[in-house]
Amino acid sequence: MLRSSKAGATQVQPTAPVPAQTIRFSTPVVETPGIVVVAGWVWRLLRLLAVLPVRFPVAVATVAASALLAYLIGWFGLAAAWTVADVALLVWWRRWPESFKTRVARRVLATWRWLWVYRRHWQPVLVVSGLAESYLERQFLPQIRGVTCSAWADRVRVKLVAGTAPAEFEQRVSELAHGFGAPSCRVEVRGPRDLVLEFPRRDMLAERIDALPVPDSPDGIDLAALPVGRCEDGQPWNLRLHGTHVLTVGVTGAGKGSVLWSAIRAMTPAITAGSAEVWAIDPKRMELSYGRALFAHYADAADEAVSLLEDAVGAMQERAERYAGRKRVHVSSVRDPFVVVVLDEVAFLTAYHPERDIRRRAENAIATLTSQGRSVGFCVLAALQDPRKEVLNLRNLFPDKVALRLDEASQVDMVLGDGARDRGANAHLIDPDLPGVAFVKLEGSPAPVRVRAAFVTDADIDHMASRYSGASSVSDEVAR
Missing domain, CATH: 3.30.980.40 (Threonyl-tRNA Synthetase; Chain A, domain 2)
Known part of the structure; x- marks a missing residue:
């Protein structure tokens, strides 16, 4: 609207908008008849009575029998019957505790x-x-x-x-x-x-597990199920070496040595008998050096370690050539022993060593062993701190993986595969005061299992080396 002021200027006055019409819809309120409410309650009661005998048959049968006894013989007879039942349960608990726990208590x-x-x-x-x-x-x-x-x-x-x-x-x-x-x-x-x-x-794994006893004889050793610790459900953790390769990943102090030495300890009688051999590589010169007398070959320097890996490749290829057209499954024997190549701190050879030729040769040898060695009785048991691809791009060649305590949540899926952390494998949350606790991903199984490796002390290793090294074919030239 235009209006003239006293000064003769024309000003534009704002025009008020048309007020919005407020439309209210009234929702009718209908009271629920009392008969409908009562019918709902009766229906829920009947459904509960129908479901109870199926969901809780023992409890329903006990209540029904008690009511029947009270009706037939009175409250005194019911008290006597309950006394007899209590005594029977007490005897059951004291005489067969596991059966009582399984069938009653749990x-x-x-x-x-x-x-x-x-x-x-x-x-x-x-x-x-x-x-x-x-x-x-x-x-x-x-x-x-x-x-x-x-x-x-x-x-x-x-x-x-x-x-x-x-x-x-x-x-x-x-x-x-x-x-x-x-x-x-x-x-x-x-x-x-x-x-x-x-x-x-x-937590069934809160207490430290002492070193497991060494098997009495090589006859009872299953190289595809070596006892190395305990699972979270209390069952033994059996580590498979024969027919696979195992990658163990964890930060410093996570317990990688417990996994390596527990596996070696479990196969010690087979090493003594000559049906198994351990070829060890220890760049730190600290973890595996205690047990040199147990190893068929040992190396710590980079050039010696690469030579050892290439010798293992040569022995594997020689055995594969003898098996071609004759055998498809390896059976451990003194002539063809099961060979475990133990690699501690494998990243030193594949990523951290300054010489490119050393890194290339080591990577090629490990790739050959992990891709061809399973069927002819060669296994690579490697330990690593950093699971990134640029550190070890061969991790997918290890079918079985052990994730000890890790630094980051993203590393869990790097080690155990996509979705492992979503399935509860929180290796990055493992308590630092629980060394040896890990999550295991086995070939063909999507569900990770929480385990703890037994702790093998220096005294245990010294005892193993002094008692079981007599028949070990140690290579003095490589072990220098």
Whole structure:
């Protein structure tokens, strides 16, 4: 609108906009009839009564039998029956404790954990961690199908919501562990919409494991399952050497020596018998030098180490030529012993040595051994601190890998493969006060396993070298 002022100037006055019309829609409120509410309660009660005998058959049978006894013989008879049952359980517990734990104690514990820990906190933990799904203003949660307890962990079986993937749980293992008060969480996929969440209740690997006993004779040694420590579930950790290659990665002080010496210790009688040999390379001159008397060949200088690797390649190729057309599987014997090439600080030869020719020759020899040696009885057991490609670009030639304590979270997937950290292999979070604790990735198995290697002391190594070195074919020229 134009208006004239006293000074004759024309000013433009702002025109007020048309006020917005506010339209309110009133949502009718319909009261739910009382009969519908009561019917809902009755339906939930009937469903609970139908499910209880299936979910908890022992508890339901116990309550039913107690009620029947109270009706037939009275409360005094019921008290007598419960006394007899308690005495029987006490005898069972004292006489067969493992059977009692498996069939009674852990089932009761599983019921309690299901009710008080998982069922109670299931919805808030999943909603806060972002694992609840919404559709048409309705919330959908994965369902707990059951809880079982072992000696060290809870296993929660879960049915996923249609349209979701196990990867969503794998990416939130930290949130789930903290949400349910567990030290860690691992995800095991069992099938479509079916997975298991494993929550440890206590750390079975918190205490140091002393050096395992040396086998009595070479006849009982399985080179494909050498006992070197313990798994998190309390079972022995058996390291496979025959038919594979093993890469052990960890920072200084993580316990790489425990893995190397535990493997050597487990095969010591075979070394004495001549059906196995260890060719050792020790650039630091500290880790493997204690056991020189056990080794068929030993080297510490770079040029000697590369020569040893090339000699191993030559021996492997000679054996392969003899096997061609005659054998497909190697069987350890005195003529054709199983050869383990132990490489401590392999990065010194492949990345850190100043001479390019040394690095090239070492890399070529390791690549040849790891790509051709499995079928003819040659194994490379290597230890490394830095798993980056520029340090060792041959790590994919090692089928079995051991990840001890690492510096960075990204290194976990470098060692164990993509997705290992999402499956709970938090090697970068291993306590520095727990040397020898590691996560193991075996060939053909996607799930990493938490283990701890036994600690072999200097005194143990000296005893091994003095007692079992008599039949060892040590090469004095290389061991200088």
